[in-house]
Amino acid sequence: MFAIGIRATPKKVIFAIYDAEDQSIITVDEIKIPTAFAAPDALKYVRSNLLDILREYNVQAAGVRTTEPNAQSANITRIQVEGVILEAFASSSLKSYYIGHVSSISARLKMERKDFKPMIDGDKIPAVENWLELKKEQREAVLCAMGAENA
Secondary structure: OEEEEEEEOOOEEEEEEEEOOOOEEEEEEEEEOOOOOOHHHHHHHHHHHHHHHHHHHOEEEEEEEOOOOOOOOOOHHHHHHHHHHHHHHHOOOOOEEEEEOHHHHHHHOOOOHHHHHHHHHOOOOOOOOOHHHOOHHHHHHHHHHHHHOOO
16 A cells, blocks of 8 residues: 655645555655745645646555644645645545644654654654655655554
8 A cells, every 4th residue: 555645835745655565665755836826826736736646656545744733833825735735635536644743643653752853853763764865844754654554
């Protein structure tokens, strides 16, 4: 089974495809949102590209690293992108998906919540090939993908 983990930003959507059977990362990539697009077109672009990725990899499960509910300064554009991602999931053939804050991602990975940030920072290294070569947002996407196996 293939799973996808997603970490959105206002300018791009980082995703990781995880093969749950082989316990390996297939790819880590991103959808760059063209700056010339107005908000509705940018959201449509994300939705369309994400649905293509889900079909291309025959993804069955998904997880999205969403903005923490107690974030000091929530970015409205990021929240809109996250909403469109969830809508795309609902419109797809996914068997399961989840919305992940640090606590829910950690629980799905059966790890302590306190270990999440050190993993993202590269201070703790999970059994993921080339972990230290990934950027923080890519690491979050990978952990979300791995957690989607238990969605």
